[in-house]
Amino acid sequence: MAILTIKDLDFSYHSPQGETKALTDINLTVNEGEFISIVGPSGCGKSTLLSIIAGLTPVAEGLSMNNATIGYMLQRDHLFEWRTIYDNVILGLEIRKLMTEENISRVKTLLGRYGLDTFADKRPSELSGGMRQRAALIRTLALNPDILLLDEPFSALDYQTRLKVSNDIGRIIKEEKKTALLVTHDLSEAISMGNRVVVLSERPGTIRKIINIDFPKSASDKELTPLERRNSPEFQEYFHELWRCFS
């Protein structure tokens, strides 16, 4: 079922120097439960697209959402040092005045499930980069959004942490059965996490190609985790296919 439809979307930036066309003729249908990776050269308008979907950059037409709520994850975790981890993850609930018992117990369950319950009273600076990113994800999940927008959420992490965290985050999103759109520079990351990879062209960004990613299931009939995908033979083929789009 389509949860988000983008139809003939155009977008331009205005500045005193003139008008810059950022996105043109974007058409994309996102189905419930899908994980879509968006890749493209720098400045092609990837982040702008997320911003538009999130409603932070208003557009007149081209976007229709099936009553879906949006959660947004930024490049850096932006956990507030003046709040504890618990106070950070309930920030959204606090802002929307949704501090119900049900929501709070859900947040506590999430903290427990993803190994942060013992850190609830700690300050962000006491956590590792990976834990911080998980806390940031729980802050987003606290509002129980239908669609998660991930704007290069791993780019501030070093390589090892990045592999591990993207594996964690990918798993959590699957477990919580969320629809997700991930913007990334990293082709491997796009393949290891997505069901489809959308390739954007240079500015003005338009969809050049959509590659369906389909890995065979594991022995126990489960979907492969991002790390397992990276180690499977199909990975290289997808990588080459994607790489060809850029050269």
Added chain:
Amino acid sequence: MPKRFSSKRRLPSERLCISEEQRMYLSTIRRRKLEVNFIRVFILAAFIFAWELCAKLGVINDFIFSSPSRIVGCFADMCADGSLYRHVWVTLYETLLCFSLVIIIGLASAVLMWLSKSFSEVIEPYIVVLNSLPKSALAPILIVWLGNNIRTIIISAISVAVFGTILTLYTGFMETDQDKIKLIKTLGGTRWHILTKVLLPGNLAVILNTMKVNMGLSLVGVIIGEFLAANEGLGYLIIYGSQVFKLDWVMLSIIILCIMATFLYQLINLLEKLLSRNVDKSA
């Protein structure tokens, strides 16, 4: 982070029996600290002693230069007739009133400027000019307009500190990480939430720093105001004492001002500790 690792790695037994070198190092630090403190006290004592000696021997005229013993005598007299309490209280009261008003007006204006881009664009050049204007130039007009009273003192003291405060706070607000603001928006927050959840807590250090600067500036402003328009307060005592050649009053007032300034500064330090205790608890 490194702090945590080091305390974890070190066993309690190791912490108890420190090495000979560490012991030497610690005792060197302790000795240095003692030396510095001793020299500090010594300089003050030597100065007071030399002053008193010169006055007693007639090297300086203690009618013009006063002397420590004369100041102590003056202090005792003024405590006895209660006039000193009155002067100290008036200056302290005016300073605290001016300080509170500067913080309130400064914060409110900075928030208004942040809320409305057009307002800040219109108002900014005025504030920049008023900030660089020597405020003592305004004092004569204020006396004419407001009269020879506490209102003139408070307003002239506020004018000394308020414009710098507005500019510092506004700059702090504008330098707040845009992504933190974006985060609040993605969580569905309004401008009110951006203000209360990010801007104010995120700028706590800036606010406390302007408070420190303002405490000093308020005192400066109040003393200037009292020079011009007052019949009580330490500033009045200084200017009146110098006019009637009661230099004991002047010297005593200056010493009390030193103590008062230190006390007020420590008050802000205490506030800083109280406010940031939550954040620092972990560090």
